[in-house]
Amino acid sequence: MWDYSEKVKEHFFSPRNAGAVEDANAVGDVGSLSCGDALRLTLKVEPETEIILDAGFQTFGCGSAIASSSALTEMVKGLTVDQSLEISNQDIADYLDGLPAEKMHCSVMGREALQSAVANFRGEVWTDDHDEGAMICKCFAIDEVMIEDTVRANNLSTVEEVSNYTKAGGGCASCHEGIEGVLSRVLEERGEIFVADGVGALPKRKKQPAPADDSINSAAEPIPDAATSTGGMTNLQRIRRIETVLESIRPNLQRDGGDVNLVDVDGRNIYVHLTGACSGCQMAAMTLGGIQQQLIEDLGEYIKVIPDTEIPVQLSAEA
Amino acid sequence: MADIYLDNNATTMVDPAVVEEMLPYFSEQFGNPSSLHNFGNKVGFALKKARKQVQKLLGAEHESEIIFTSCGSESDATAILSALAAQPERKEIITTVVEHPAVLTLCEHLGSEGYIVHRLPVDKQGRLDLDDYKNLLSDKVAIVSVMWANNESGTIFPVEKMAELAADAGVMLHTDAVQAVGKIPINLADSDIHMLSVSGHKLHAPKGIGVLYLKRGTRFRPLLRGGHQERGRRAGTENTTSIIGLGKAAELALENLEYENTVVKAMRDRLEEGILTAVPYCFVTGDKENRLPNTASIAFEFIEGEAILLLLNKIGIAASSGSACTSGSLEPSHVMRAMDIPYTAAHGTTRFSLSRYNTMEEIERVIETLPPIVAQLRKLSPYWEGNGPVENPEALFEPVYA
Numbered sequence: 001m002w003d004y005s006e007k008v009k010e011h012f013f014s015p016r017n018a019g020a021v022e023d024a025n026a027v028g029d030v031g032s033l034s035c036g037d038a039l040r041l042t043l044k045v046e047p048e049t050e051i052i053l054d055a056g057f058q059t060f061g062c063g064s065a066i067a068s069s070s071a072l073t074e075m076v077k078g079l080t081v082d083q084s085l086e087i088s089n090q091d092i093a094d095y096l097d098g099l100p101a102e103k104m105h106c107s108v109m110g111r112e113a114l115q116s117a118v119a120n121f122r123g124e125v126w127t128d129d130h131d132e133g134a135m136i137c138k139c140f141a142i143d144e145v146m147i148e149d150t151v152r153a154n155n156l157s158t159v160e161e162v163s164n165y166t167k168a169g170g171g172c173a174s175c176h177e178g179i180e181g182v183l184s185r186v187l188e189e190r191g192e193i194f195v196a197d198g199v200g201a202l203p204k205r206k207k208q209p210a211p212a213d214d215s216i217n218s219a220a221e222p223i224p225d226a227a228t229s230t231g232g233m234t235n236l237q238r239i240r241r242i243e244t245v246l247e248s249i250r251p252n253l254q255r256d257g258g259d260v261n262l263v264d265v266d267g268r269n270i271y272v273h274l275t276g277a278c279s280g281c282q283m284a285a286m287t288l289g290g291i292q293q294q295l296i297e298d299l300g301e302y303i304k305v306i307p308d309t310e311i312p313v314q315l316s317a318e319a
Numbered sequence: 320m321a322d323i324y325l326d327n328n329a330t331t332m333v334d335p336a337v338v339e340e341m342l343p344y345f346s347e348q349f350g351n352p353s354s355l356h357n358f359g360n361k362v363g364f365a366l367k368k369a370r371k372q373v374q375k376l377l378g379a380e381h382e383s384e385i386i387f388t389s390c391g392s393e394s395d396a397t398a399i400l401s402a403l404a405a406q407p408e409r410k411e412i413i414t415t416v417v418e419h420p421a422v423l424t425l426c427e428h429l430g431s432e433g434y435i436v437h438r439l440p441v442d443k444q445g446r447l448d449l450d451d452y453k454n455l456l457s458d459k460v461a462i463v464s465v466m467w468a469n470n471e472s473g474t475i476f477p478v479e480k481m482a483e484l485a486a487d488a489g490v491m492l493h494t495d496a497v498q499a500v501g502k503i504p505i506n507l508a509d510s511d512i513h514m515l516s517v518s519g520h521k522l523h524a525p526k527g528i529g530v531l532y533l534k535r536g537t538r539f540r541p542l543l544r545g546g547h548q549e550r551g552r553r554a555g556t557e558n559t560t561s562i563i564g565l566g567k568a569a570e571l572a573l574e575n576l577e578y579e580n581t582v583v584k585a586m587r588d589r590l591e592e593g594i595l596t597a598v599p600y601c602f603v604t605g606d607k608e609n610r611l612p613n614t615a616s617i618a619f620e621f622i623e624g625e626a627i628l629l630l631l632n633k634i635g636i637a638a639s640s641g642s643a644c645t646s647g648s649l650e651p652s653h654v655m656r657a658m659d660i661p662y663t664a665a666h667g668t669t670r671f672s673l674s675r676y677n678t679m680e681e682i683e684r685v686i687e688t689l690p691p692i693v694a695q696l697r698k699l700s701p702y703w704e705g706n707g708p709v710e711n712p713e714a715l716f717e718p719v720y721a
Contacts, residue, residue, distance in 0.1 A: 012629060018699050029701075037623075040701040058701035060666075062625035066699060 005097035008067040015066055017073035021056040026081075028117030028126070030109055037061040037106070039069050041113040043076070045121055050081045057113075064096075064103040071095045072110040081118050087111065101141040136178040139171025144182060151186045158197055159183065164252060170290055238299070239265055245298045246272070249291055260291065263308040270295065273308045322635040323681045327521075328470050328498060328614060328672035329639055333564070334523040340567040341525075344560045352557055353548070362559050369566025376569040377515070377532055378506035386531045386549045387562050391497040391518030392421040394531035395464070397542040397553070398493040398514040399425060402462035403434070404540035406491075409461035413490075415439040415447060415476070416657040422464050422495055423653070439465075444606040445474035445658045452481060456488035463492040467499035467515075471654040471670055472605030473614030475503065479510050486511035491537065497521050497529075501572035502579055502611050513537045519561060523674075524568035528561035575675050583673050584612035586682050590671060591615045593686030598693050600708065604660060604668060613673040618655070618664035621703050622696040627669050630692045636685055639670050663702065 004012075024042035031038035038061065044054040055073035059066050071092055076084045089107035093099045099107055119126035133144030150156065150166050159179050163170040169179050184194040233241065239262070246262055253259055258276040265271070272291065292305035324332070344365065350358030352366050367382075374382045388394045399412070399422070414426050416438045430436045437455050439447050447465075456463075463485050468475045478494045485492040493514040499505065501522035507515065514537065519528035533539055533552070545554030591603055600620040619627060624640030631638055640652075651665035660668065671685070697703040 012626075013633065015699065038701055058699060060621065060700045060702055061623050063629045065623070066626060 002063070002100050002103065004063065004067075004100070007095075007097040008064055008099065011067035011070040011096065012063045015057075015070040017054075017056045017070065017077075018058070019056050020058060021054045024054075024056070026117040026121035028113040028115070028120055030112045030116055031061070037065050037109055039065065039109050039113045041069070041072070041110075041117045043117050043121070045081060052076050052079055052081065052084060061106065061109075062103070064099055064106040065109065067096055068092055068099070068106040068110045069113075072114065076114065081121065084114060085118060087114065101138055102135065104141050136182070137166075137168035137171065137175045139175075140167040142166050142168035144178075147179060147182050148186060151182060155190075157183065157187060157192065157194070160197065235265075241299060242270060242295060245295050246291070249294060253287070258287075260287075264311065268301070268303045270303050270305050271308045271311050272305060320635065320684075322637065323677070323685060324637045325671040325673060325677065325681075325685070326637045326639045327674040328473075328670065330520045330526065331523045331674055332676060333520075333525050334568060334571055336571060337524055337564045337567045341560045341564040344563055352559060353546075365563050365566075366557060366559060369562045369569075372566035372569045373517070373530055376500065376505070376573050377517070377530075378504075378508050379532055380508040381535055383550060384507075384533055384535055386533055386553050387557060387565075388529040388531050388553055389527055389558070390529040391419075391495065391516045391521075392529075393542070394516035394518075394529045395419075395421040395493075395495050396425055397531055398516065399429075399462055399464055400542055401514075401538075401540045402491050402493070403429070405538040406461045409459055411435045411437065411455075411457070411460045413437045413439065413452070413455050413460055413463040413465075415441065415465050417441055417445065417469055417471075417474075417654045418464070418466055419470055419495055419497070422466070426464070434461075435459075441474075441657050443659050445469060445472050445604070445654070446606050446609075447476055447481075449477070449480070449484070453484055456485060456490055458489060460488075460490045463490055465492075465494055467494045467496035467505075468503070468611050469605070469654060470498050471652060471668075472616045472658070473498070473611035473672075474605040475499070475609050475611065478512065482511035482513075498611060498614075501569075501576070502613060504576060507532060507534070519565040519568065522568050522572045524565040525561050528558055528565050530565070578675055580612045583675055583677070586677055586679055587613055587615050587671075587673055589679065590673075590682045590685060591617065593682070594689060597686065597690040599706075601693070602664070604655065604658060615671045615673075617669055617671070618660055619667040619669060619693050620664045621700050621708050622667045622693065624667055624669055626696050627667065627692060630695070631689070634688055634692075636688065639672075640668060663708075 020040070021042040021044050024044050025047070026043035026045050028041045028043075029039070038059070040058045042056045042058075043052050045052055055076050057069035057073050059069045061069075072087070075087055075092070075095060089104065089111040092107040092110050093104060116126040133146070133148070135141065135143050136147055147162060147166055147168050151162060154161075154165055156162055156165060159169055159176050162168055162179050162183065169176050180194065180196065187194045242265060243262060246260055250260060258274065261273045261275070263271040263273050272288070274287065288305050288307065292303065295303055295305060344362065348358075348362050348365070350356070350360070350362045352359050352363040354360070370382045370385050370387075373385050377385070379385060388397065403409075403412075410433070412426055412429060412434055414422055414436065418426075426436045426438075439452055439455075441447055463481065465476050465478060465481060467478045478492075478496075482492045482494075491513045492511065493516070494512055495516045496505070497516055497518035498521060500517045512532075513534045515532040517530035517532070519530075520526040531553070539552060541552050541554070543554045544551075546556070548554055548557055594617060595601060595603070598619065601617055604616045604618050605614075628638060628640050651662065652668060655665035655668050702708055
């Protein structure tokens with residue numbers, strides 16, 4: 001059974017605004033019978049003020065599709081059309097206290113139905129630009145089409161590059177076979193042969209502490225013995241190295257609308273500040289894990305990357 | 320009120336008599352059957368008994384034809400990979416489009432490694448065309464792998480006939496019989512079936528135990544090499560407790576075979592009749608004349624399976640759905656699509672699979688509580704209006720992309 005939040009269950013079992021709104025002047029249809037998910041959003045918009053007076057939904061779909069539709073109708077009521085367009089699929093998921101990664105597309109469908117309804121209200125035609133393939137990376141909900149497009153556009157040839165560009169494969173790593181499959185196919189098209197990089201897993205001496213899964217908790221505990229080995233560098237050299245690594249990661253984060261800044265270095269504990277799309281993102285812990293991994297590799301020592309919200313009191317007072 | 324479990328094709332409750340049989344072998348009789356001393360010796364005898372019990376259920380000629388494995392999937396993989404390894408000059412595989420992923424995914428992978436995989440199609444009732452099959456049999460085929468009974472629709476394939484045809488053509492045949500064993504009579508001694516997979520947890524034994532039946536003389540290459548266990552055909556210390564449990568479960572299955580085909584079947588038939596009478600726009604999928612006695616696969620049109628299951632679960636009824644609302648592509652069950660069930664119904668297909676532990680009272684409760692659930696979801700569906708579907712749903716609900 002899916003790990004649905006209480007809020008998702010509540011919206012599924014007692015959906016709000018089910019059914020079509022009478023005298024609707026904005027109708028948005030997305031999905032289809034064949035793909036197993038279909039949503040019709042009907043809105044009643046006050047023409048002068050463009051305020052959404054009423055919203056209703058009709059959904060053919062699974063539990064989270066119905067819950068996402070219900071949430072969306074609650075969220076848009078009272079907003080102006082322009083304000084409603086600022087609702088992202090992540091906002092819909094957040095409203096429901098999160099959705100399982102495999103079900104995030106349900107929130108995307110809500111967001112698209114809204115765009116479609118607004119286009120309908122304005123007498124425009126909305127065209128969908130997204131094309132979903134089979135899910136490859138379940139940790140980050142990245143599908144095959146996304147990976148294939150990214151590999152093509154950026155001429156990628158290794159799994160590591162795919163992870164750096166799309167995040168796919170950067171979590172539990174069990175989808176690397178799937179990513180290799182996409183790489184083999186695309187490389188063959190450009191007349192190359194995919195060659196795997198060694199056995200895949202890093203040798204023991206390069207291995208880093210498990211990030212991802214449990215870093216939400218473990219990241220919060222600073223390493224007690226903070227003043228030990230710093231790799232034979234002066235503090236300044238070391239901080240510069242850290243800055244350089246963060247600089248190299250930054251473009252990846254910015255592509256997703258986020259950013260990272262170095263806040264403080266306390267022995268092996270490196271405090272950073274995540275901003276924009278990164279802060280509060282469910283994947284923040286994963287992102288921190290990735291940063292930590294790169295820093296460990298570059299510095300050649302074991303360090304811990306910790307969000308600045310976890311800075312111990314006396315330390316933040318100093319800072 | 321106690322919950323009602325109607326998902327026995329997914330897994331079954333371990334029979335209390337099976338648990339009782341197993342318990343001493345966790346503590347008092349923990350020995351390794353390979354050991355010479357008394358600790359191991361008694362376990363060795365218990366395994367022998369279990370092997371005989373399984374042999375009897377399958378109607379196998381020799382007890383040495385029974386190889387214990389860890390699960391049905393391992394048995395499937397062992398059979399198919401063995402046939403390829405033993406006959407390297409043969410590069411073709413015949414299977415069907417409706418197999419369980421244990422076979423289908425493996426064949427897909429083998430296809431990517433250069434093997435030619437023929438997937439036999441099915442008709443709207445889920446039946447195979449044996450003429451198609453005959454035409455594919457040749458000395459290039461390493462193995463035919465067809466399921467005995469389908470896990471979703473319960474449809475039974477004429478596996479014994481297919482084995483005969485394969486034997487005439489000099490081709491090996493394997494059948495994934497995890498859904499059939501214990502539900503329909505099987506007599507392997509009288510058949511041309513070379514290999515057959517059994518899964519313990521589908522017949523009231525624990526999870527983590529399976530069987531590969533291997534007809535004496537069939538060329539074989541083990542998947543796991545290492546120990547002498549299972550006569551060198553499956554290395555690894557025996558899962559003694561589970562094997563002993565499976566033996567007992569096999570004995571019970573044989574005793575209950577008639578009950579399964581009379582009482583359980585009558586409950587299944589009542590369930591179908593009750594639901595079809597009360598709910599408009601739904602139908603039974605599969606070959607009604609030729610299917611497992613415990614399985615009812617009902618397609619509810621214009622609603623989605625997961626939503627049905629969640630609402631059923633809320634009132635304590637466990638069933639399952641072929642709907643695959645898990646990936647971005649959201650394809651409905653490959654079995655329903657293979658039978659050409661329209662999209663309007665394929666997504667809403669719900670499977671009720673019974674066991675000897677169900678009662679007619681439970682069935683009546685399902686018949687009573689299910690119709691309002693379907694009605695409630697249809698009220699939410701854009702394809703439904705008032706008391707029936709919108710006219711021409713595919714056309715009326717026309718999104719900007721499809």
